[in-house]
Amino acid sequence: MSKEIDDKKYEQEHLDHVMGMIKDREKKLRKSIKTVEGEARDLNSHFFDDVKLDYDGYSTSMETALSIHQQQQLLTEREHDWQHSAKQLATVERLEKSPYFARVDFKENDASEPETIYIGLGSFADENDHFLIYDWRAPISSIYYDGKLGKVSYNSPEGEITVDMTKKRQFMIKDGKIVNMFDTNESIGDQMLLEVLSEKSSTQMKSIVTTIQQEQNKIIRNTSADLLFVQGAAGSGKTSAILQRIAFLLYRYRGNLTSSDVIMFSPNQLFNDYIKNVLPEMGEQNMVQMTYWQFVSRRLPGMNVENLFKQFEDKTANSDIGAFKDSVNFFNLVTRYAKHLNKRGVVFKNIMFRDKKKPYFDKEKIREIYYSYNQNYKLANRIDATREELIKMLNRKIAPEVRKKWVSQTIESLSKEQLNALYDRPDQEFDSEADEEKFLGRKIVIKALQPVFQKIRHNHFINMRAQYLSFLRAVPKMTDLSKWNISEDDWMKHVEEVKDSFRKHDIHMNDVSAYLYLYDLITGRRTDFEMRYTFIDEIQDYTPFQLAYLKYNFPRAKFTMLGDLNQAIFTKDESRSLLKQISGLFDPEKTDVVQLTKSYRSTKQITDFTKQILRQGEKIESFNRQGPKPVIWGRKTDEEAIVALQEILKANDAKHFTTAIITKDLAGAKFVHEQLAKHGQKATLIATANQRLVPGDLVVPSYLAKGLEFDAVVMWDASKENYHALDETQLVYTITSRAMYKLDIVYIGEKSPLLDIDPKTYDEK
Numbered sequence: 054m055s056k057e058i059d060d061k062k063y064e065q066e067h068l069d070h071v072m073g074m075i076k077d078r079e080k081k082l083r084k085s086i087k088t089v090e091g092e093a094r095d096l097n098s099h100f101f102d103d104v105k106l107d108y109d110g111y112s113t114s115m116e117t118a119l120s121i122h123q124q125q126q127l128l129t130e131r132e133h134d135w136q137h138s139a140k141q142l143a144t145v146e147r148l149e150k151s152p153y154f155a156r157v158d159f160k161e162n163d164a165s166e167p168e169t170i171y172i173g174l175g176s177f178a179d180e181n182d183h184f185l186i187y188d189w190r191a192p193i194s195s196i197y198y199d200g201k202l203g204k205v206s207y208n209s210p211e212g213e214i215t216v217d218m219t220k221k222r223q224f225m226i227k228d229g230k231i232v233n234m235f236d237t238n239e240s241i242g243d244q245m246l247l248e249v250l251s252e253k254s255s256t257q258m259k260s261i262v263t264t265i266q267q268e269q270n271k272i273i274r275n276t277s278a279d280l281l282f283v284q285g286a287a288g289s290g291k292t293s294a295i296l297q298r299i300a301f302l303l304y305r306y307r308g309n310l311t312s313s314d315v316i317m318f319s320p321n322q323l324f325n326d327y328i329k330n331v332l333p334e335m336g337e338q339n340m341v342q343m344t345y346w347q348f349v350s351r352r353l354p355g356m357n358v359e360n361l362f363k364q365f366e367d368k369t370a371n372s373d374i375g376a377f378k379d380s381v382n383f384f385n386l387v388t389r390y391a392k393h394l395n396k397r398g399v400v401f402k403n404i405m406f407r408d409k410k411k412p413y414f415d416k417e418k419i420r421e422i423y424y425s426y427n428q429n430y431k432l433a434n435r436i437d438a439t440r441e442e443l444i445k446m447l448n449r450k451i452a453p454e455v456r457k458k459w460v461s462q463t464i465e466s467l468s469k470e471q472l473n474a475l476y477d478r479p480d481q482e483f484d485s486e487a488d489e490e491k492f493l494g495r496k497i498v499i500k501a502l503q504p505v506f507q508k509i510r511h512n513h514f515i516n517m518r519a520q521y522l523s524f525l526r527a528v529p530k531m532t533d534l535s536k537w538n539i540s541e542d543d544w545m546k547h548v549e550e551v552k553d554s555f556r557k558h559d560i561h562m563n564d565v566s567a568y569l570y571l572y573d574l575i576t577g578r579r580t581d582f583e584m585r586y587t588f589i590d591e592i593q594d595y596t597p598f599q600l601a602y603l604k605y606n607f608p609r610a611k612f613t614m615l616g617d618l619n620q621a622i623f624t625k626d627e628s629r630s631l632l633k634q635i636s637g638l639f640d641p642e643k644t645d646v647v648q649l650t651k652s653y654r655s656t657k658q659i660t661d662f663t664k665q666i667l668r669q670g671e672k673i674e675s676f677n678r679q680g681p682k683p684v685i686w687g688r689k690t691d692e693e694a695i696v697a698l699q700e701i702l703k704a705n706d707a708k709h710f711t712t713a714i715i716t717k718d719l720a721g722a723k724f725v726h727e728q729l730a731k732h733g734q735k736a737t738l739i740a741t742a743n744q745r746l747v748p749g750d751l752v753v754p755s756y757l758a759k760g761l762e763f764d765a766v767v768m769w770d771a772s773k774e775n776y777h778a779l780d781e782t783q784l785v786y787t788i789t790s791r792a793m794y795k796l797d798i799v800y801i802g803e804k805s806p807l808l809d810i811d812p813k814t815y816d817e818k
């Protein structure tokens with residue numbers, strides 16, 4: 054006991070010492086920032102005193118230029134100093150809140166005395182460059198996450214190093230005081246994790262640096278794989294691992310990698326909002342964040358791309374045709390089809406100007422130009438050359454156009470101001486009136502032809518929609534559709550449906566990627582060579598086609614894909630073959646697959662309950678955090694169910710839990726929200742992904758609850774009517790696994806057979 058007290062006393066003294074140094078540094082930095090700002094201000098205000106703006110002679114103006122140059126250089130230097138200090142200050146301020154969270158002692162080689170290091174959110178060194186705190190991402194810090202006491206290895210830039218770890222100690226520090234500390238032999242002791250996990254949820258995700266688990270550490274620090282594929286149970290820390298991994302990479306490759314070289318695809322906007330504080334908390338900037346929908350639809354401004362809501366309600370998405378169109382085979386068909394376009398088959402359209410009947414550039418003429426280039430031309434060169442030729446032709450059309458009647462009519466109709474605006478200078482002179490008219494006419498024609506010019510520049514002479522339909526029609530000739538259980542008749546009917554939706558400017562999610570890919574191949578659109586890391590969360594809701602297309606778009610990026618095939622709410626059972634299909638896109642030697650089986654989000658009672666919903670859920674391990682058993686509330690009518698819901702909310706509110714009532718779809722969410730309002734119960738309806746997660750009770754449709762978590766979840770109407778099909782298993786699992794501490798399930802009428810699980814694991818009310 055006394056040793057423990059001694060230890061704590063020692064550690065508190067050490068902490069006081071480090072805190073003192075941090076505070077000192079903070080003062081110094083603030084002072085130096087002030088000085089630099091003052092100097093910069095002085096430089097600016099004396100600028101005109103010092104610089105003689107004297108243009109009399111050559112030498113003095115040289116002096117002026119030099120002086121300006123020097124001044125500028127001084128200012129730039131000050132700015133650098135300022136930025137450097139400001140960055141250090143931000144780190145120091147972060148450390149001041151919590152300087153470190155761990156200590157490890159280790160012996161290198163045969164050293165007789167162990168070395169001690171402290172690990173925190175950033176590095177901190179004294180004047181002599183002696184490190185008082187190591188950044189958690191530094192190579193040596195890895196041993197804290199990775200191993201038990203004894204021999205442990207870590208990767209350093211010089212290669213693998215093995216040390217003998219003799220102590221591992223964890224701290225919980227609050228306002229400069231050690232609240233708690235544990236010595237542990239485990240990777241990261243359960244005790245610390247339990248403390249962290251017992252904190253209540255908020256609407257924002259938090260960083261997990263203090264308690265990263267061994268298997269998560271592997272994901273975070275992996276630098277070798279081109280494809281890192283993580284399959285992990287709900288709540289196993291996949292999203293957390295991504296965010297810590299980004300922070301790690303930004304540190305590991307600092308100077309070479311910035312947050313703009315990293316892109317993350319996430320399930321929806323709401324989720325982006327949920328995770329937005331994690332990286333800044335770790336002192337890093339957020340990466341580029343996007344949903345797949347945003348990625349494709351920003352390129353098709355004239356079309357309505359099927360959104361999450363419609364996609365979820367779209368019942369045909371899972372048909373045989375859907376499975377085929379989502380496959381890598383279909384992706385390869387597009388590639389093959391595009392190759393054949395080098396000989397024939399590109400569909401063109403007329404470019405019109407003024408005359409509604411006669412094309413300005415006839416599509417036949419364009420085709421002739423396009424196919425006039427020899428076999429060595431690739432599609433991309435062909436279109437470039439065609440574009441160039443059309444622009445040349447357009448330039449040649451200007452002079453004859455100027456002589457047309459509409460031009461002189463336009464000149465006459467212009468007001469004086471409008472006319473004046475056409476001249477290059479107000480006092481512009483001309484040799485003759487005819488010259489002047491010609492000049493003005495040219496101006497008018499060039500302006501009027503701008504839209505034509507833009508059409509050429511943007512390849513609008515390709516009839517992309519017809520081209521895509523022509524591809525679809527060619528499909529039965531290119532592949533054996535019967536292998537996909539699709540008859541030729543059904544396929545052709547489907548093509549007509551696509552055509553109809555194009556007419557309405559609608560495009561389905563399972564066409565949009567193929568459409569854009571075909572467009573890219575025809576036009577040779579440049580892919581993004583700069584992107585270095587691509588992260589995809591909730592991978593199970595992507596189709597193999599989409600992943601192949603992302604790979605095509607970011608050819609030089611390393612990919613990290615994370616997901617849980619058990620939570621495939623859009624692709625459902627199709628997701629099972631996902632890994633097989635995408636593994637073909639990457640070098641197997643450079644593919645790492647990691648499984649996370651332990652679930653940290655939920656209490657033992659909830660995880661033990663939810664894993665039974667799955668067909669192969671036995672692999673999921675629960676973390677030993679205790680809470681109440683889930684409760685199933687069977688009611689006969691909507692009214693009774695709402696009463697039950699109110700009772701649940703009342704109990705949850707008394708405990709200050711954030712509760713999410715998760716419904717199957719939007720209609721259900723609207724209904725519950727309305728009913729609650731009628732009974733005077735306040736709750737926020739989350740109907741679109743653009744909303745904010747606010748504190749208080751929420752009503753959310755299932756597809757928007759993806760990736761999120763809440764203290765308490767009420768699954769609304771888990772009746773047989775609502776969830777009867779086996780392929781809705783994933784949906785039921787996704788909904789119930791959002792709960793951290795308390796789970797209630799309400800159904801009306803008959804209970805869904807998907808919830809036929811061991812009655813010992815839940816209570817009924």
Ligand SMILES: Nc1ncnc2c1ncn2[C@@H]1O[C@H](COP(=O)(O)OP(=O)(O)OP(=O)(O)O)[C@@H](O)[C@H]1O
Nearest residue numbers: 261264265266287288289290291292293653654760
């Ligand atoms: N090592 C850890 N230390 C502390 N908390 C952790 C750790 N790993 C995960 N958690 C917590 O567990 C919860 C679930 O993590 P996260 O959302 O990253 O899981 P996920 O695998 O992405 O889940 P899902 O697939 O259900 O969306 C979060 O609250 C996270 O903070």
